[in-house]
Amino acid sequence: MKAEGRVFKYGDNVDTDVIIPARYLNSSDPKELATHCMEDIDKDFVNKVKQGDIIVADKNFGCGSSREHAPIAIKAAGVSCVIAETFARIFYRNSINIGLPILECPAAAAAIKDGDEVEVDFDSGVITDRTTGESFQGQAFPPFMQEIIKAGGLINSINKANG
Amino acid sequence: MGMTMTQKILAAGAGLEKVEAGQLIRAKLNLVLGNDITSPVAIHEMEKFDKKTVFDKDRIALVPDHFVPNKDIKSAEHCKCVREFAKEHEISNYFEVGEMGIEHALLPEKGLTVPGDVIIGADSHTCTYGAVGAFSTGVGSTDMAAGMVTGEAWFKVPSAIKFNLTGKPAKWISGKDIILHIIGLIGVDGALYKSMEFVGDGISYLSMDDRFTIANMAIEAGGKNGIFPVDEKTREYLKEHTKREYKVYEADADAVYDEEYTIELDKLKPTVSFPHLPENTHTIDEVGDIAVDQVVIGSCTNGRLDDMRIAASILKDRHIAKGMRCIVIPATQKIYLQCVEEGLLTTFVKAGCVVSTPTCGPCLGGYMGILAEGERCVSTTNRNFVGRMGHIKSEIYLASPAVAAASAVLGRIAGPEEL
Numbered sequence: 349m350k351a352e353g354r355v356f357k358y359g360d361n362v363d364t365d366v367i368i369p370a371r372y373l374n375s376s377d378p379k380e381l382a383t384h385c386m387e388d389i390d391k392d393f394v395n396k397v398k399q400g401d402i403i404v405a406d407k408n409f410g411c412g413s414s415r416e417h418a419p420i421a422i423k424a425a426g427v428s429c430v431i432a433e434t435f436a437r438i439f440y441r442n443s444i445n446i447g448l449p450i451l452e453c454p455a456a457a458a459a460i461k462d463g464d465e466v467e468v469d470f471d472s473g474v475i476t477d478r479t480t481g482e483s484f485q486g487q488a489f490p491p492f493m494q495e496i497i498k499a500g501g502l503i504n505s506i507n508k509a510n511g
Numbered sequence: 512m513g514m515t516m517t518q519k520i521l522a523a524g525a526g527l528e529k530v531e532a533g534q535l536i537r538a539k540l541n542l543v544l545g546n547d548i549t550s551p552v553a554i555h556e557m558e559k560f561d562k563k564t565v566f567d568k569d570r571i572a573l574v575p576d577h578f579v580p581n582k583d584i585k586s587a588e589h590c591k592c593v594r595e596f597a598k599e600h601e602i603s604n605y606f607e608v609g610e611m612g613i614e615h616a617l618l619p620e621k622g623l624t625v626p627g628d629v630i631i632g633a634d635s636h637t638c639t640y641g642a643v644g645a646f647s648t649g650v651g652s653t654d655m656a657a658g659m660v661t662g663e664a665w666f667k668v669p670s671a672i673k674f675n676l677t678g679k680p681a682k683w684i685s686g687k688d689i690i691l692h693i694i695g696l697i698g699v700d701g702a703l704y705k706s707m708e709f710v711g712d713g714i715s716y717l718s719m720d721d722r723f724t725i726a727n728m729a730i731e732a733g734g735k736n737g738i739f740p741v742d743e744k745t746r747e748y749l750k751e752h753t754k755r756e757y758k759v760y761e762a763d764a765d766a767v768y769d770e771e772y773t774i775e776l777d778k779l780k781p782t783v784s785f786p787h788l789p790e791n792t793h794t795i796d797e798v799g800d801i802a803v804d805q806v807v808i809g810s811c812t813n814g815r816l817d818d819m820r821i822a823a824s825i826l827k828d829r830h831i832a833k834g835m836r837c838i839v840i841p842a843t844q845k846i847y848l849q850c851v852e853e854g855l856l857t858t859f860v861k862a863g864c865v866v867s868t869p870t871c872g873p874c875l876g877g878y879m880g881i882l883a884e885g886e887r888c889v890s891t892t893n894r895n896f897v898g899r900m901g902h903i904k905s906e907i908y909l910a911s912p913a914v915a916a917a918s919a920v921l922g923r924i925a926g927p928e929e930l
Contacts, residue, residue: 361699361788363896370875370899374578374585376552388898408700408733412894413875414635416552416651437704437735438635442651492535492665502653503559506661510561 349470351428351449352478353400357462362389362405363412364439368421370413381417382424399426402468404460406432410439416446423448429468431475431486433457444493445502451475456484513763515671516738517706520646520760524629532670532767540570541645542623543658544632546614546871547575551592552652553633557660565600566662572604572623572632573597574614577871582878612843612869615639615727615811620843622753626741627760631655631664636811636893638729641738642722643745644759648736669735671706672697673768676713678777683927685821686721687813687891687911690728691782693774695792703733705769708762710740713776719748720817727812728893731789781926783889784909787897795914795926805888806831806919807900808912809840809867810874813891816846818912823855825916825927826862832922837864838873838880864919876900882907889918 366389368381375381386393403422409432410418419442422430430443433454443450449470456475460466464479473486489497499505514522514529522530524538545553550573557563565571573593578586597605604623611617615636618624626644630637635649650664658664674693694701707729714722722739729737739745741759749757781795808814808822819841831837839859841847847869850856859866872879874892882888882901888908890900895907908924917927 363894365875365894365896365899370548370577370877373548373875373877374583374589376555376589388903408703411699411733412635412730412896414633414637414649414651415548416633416653417548419651420552434700434703436700436733438649438651438730441654445651445653445657490535502657503556506657507559507561 350467351400351402352467353398353402353428355402355404355460355462355464355466356393356397357460358389358403358405360406361408361411364410364415364418365412367410367418368415373415373417376417378420378424381421385421385425394425397425397427400428401426402466403427403430404457406457407434409435411436414438416442419443419446419448431456444496447497447501451486453484453486456486512767513765515706515766516708516740516760516762517646517671517736518668520627520629521666521668523627530668532668534668535665536668537663537665538629540631540658540662540664541628542570542572542630543655544572544574544614544618544630544634544637545655546577546634547579547586547590547593548577549633549652549655551589553655553659554592554596556653556656560660562660565659568601569603571602571659572618573602574606574611574617576611576613576869577875578877579611579870580608580868610844613811613814613871616815616842616846619643619723620752620845622755625749625753625755625757627758631658635730636727638734638736639723639727639811641726641729641736642719643749644739644741646736646738649730669704669706670769671708672702673771674707674709675771675773676709676711676776677773678713678775679716680776680779683781683913684776684779685911685913686717686724688779688782689774689776690725691784691789691792691909692779694728694732694789695782696772697732699731699788699790700733702729704735707732707734707737709737714739715742716776718817719744720815723815724812731893781911781914783914783924784895786895786906786908789895789909798924801924802887803889803918803923804836804886805880805882806835806837806915807873807880807888807890807892808915809842810871810892811842812893813912814840814842814846816849818891819846819850819855822912822916823858825913825930826864826920827858829862829920831863831919835919835922837919838867839864840867840870843869873900889915889924891915
């Protein structure tokens with residue numbers, strides 16, 4: 349499985365309030381949430397993002413509120429992968445549970461720039477910045493989480509285990 | 512190598528003799544929690560299960576508290592979804608408007624959280640119940656759905672940071688000042704993926720409400736949970752609030768911690784977190800002259816009876832500054848009633864404050880106190896992120912109820928000793 353797209357680059361501590369502000373949480377429709385994705389940190393994001401694009405951020409991405417609406421909005425906006433130096437733990441869990449691919453890779457987070465074209469190979473964990481030609485090794489998921497991802501999310505994996 | 516308090520609870524929950532940091536486990540849950548924002552997503556996700564029944568109707572708590580009483584039609588639809596689900600599955604701990612409260616103040620008050628419990632909640636401040644010696648942590652809606660169906664959740668066993676609280680805090684120093692000081696010290700990701708275990712002789716000086724405030728904000732340091740040992744005060748609280756039996760766990764003497772900090776409570780000063788991160792802390796003496804438009808006293812962090820009493824003690828026979836809006840939100844119906852009976856509501860209203868029914872409302876920029884561009888708020892809530900309470904160019908300063916009340920009176924960020 350591969351992802352490739354243009355990078356939207358953000359800094360440290362991107363919280364779930366700026367990913368999807370609470371004023372839109374009266375909806376749980378992914379398509380509607382996607383129209384407000386990243387609104388309070390990057391108003392133009394929804395106008396610029398294309399299917400397959402990639403978010404790259406520094407440390408503690410997705411901190412704050414547990415709202416699953418945040419990874420849902422990112423996924424529904426067409427983002428194929430989020431790469432960060434580190435993720436806040438609830439966002440990390442939520443992303444795995446809903447099947448939004450995420451990768452922790454401090455070197456990639458430090459080097460990749462806004463607008464770069466990047467390719468991610470999920471099987472190997474290798475991240476390639478096609479704009480600069482640099483490659484980075486992302487941290488692979490432990491087998492337990494790989495099972496959840498392979499099954500297409502937490503619920504499918506539980507159905508499968510009980511099946 | 513010994514286990515931390517958190518690891519011992521998780522080992523018991525997973526039916527294992529021993530666990531160690533980094534180990535992936537599946538633990539049985541004593542309680543699964545959701546609110547009016549996160550539950551509808553979970554209820555929708557539950558439809559994807561082959562098995563669509565709940566594991567135990569008595570061990571699920573559904574608390575509409577964020578946008579209730581319904582703030583608009585869409586919120587009303589969400590609340591209706593939760594209400595109908597609760598009815599269909601005969602959920603015993605569903606709390607309707609009129610009996611509800613802010614979830615993390617309500618559940619301990621209802622005796623639903625006891626020492627040794629393993630609790631997940633689809634709300635990041637679920638870590639609050641560490642105050643009574645439970646393992647509790649925030650998750651998302653899919654985890655909540657899986658928890659409601661299976662009664663289990665997967666966890667990566669966390670390592671821990673030990674905070675040794677020593678000495679007696681000065682008069683106006685509350686749990687809020689202690690946790691803001693700690694977040695300022697270690698940063699908003701200082702405890703990422705980890706437990707924050709609080710120990711030390713200083714704990715005996717902290718009320719249960721102080722401990723709830725401290726555990727509540729463990730997530731603001733990135734923590735998986737925050738937890739206190741069970742002492743006499745905890746036992747008294749439990750005696751008053753619950754009939755459930757419980758098991759008390761203690762960290763092993765040879766438990767290993769990633770880091771250890773000593774926090775001298777007697778040396779702390781009232782502490783304020785400046786925009787736009789809880790780690791941007793300043794003590795009250797270095798704040799300077801910052802004019803304020805609004806004050807909010809409430810939330811799952813600081814809407815409990817102690818908080819109301821402290822705020823009222825400052826506002827008694829005083830009036831808030833001209834042009835100030837001060838919104839007071841007792842966190843549960845019980846606390847609201849206690850405020851009535853103790854005359855605190857009279858104090859608030861006479862001081863020029865408005866008093867709201869329990870709601871998370873303004874804390875997350877939902878309703879009941881949204882900020883316009885350029886406005887500033889001193890708030891006893893837990894987050895001061897960009898746009899959290901309204902316009903992205905508004906500002907939130909996090910503080911204790913004492914500082915919030917004093918700031919309401921003086922019209923600028925101020926400590927109670929200035930009055």
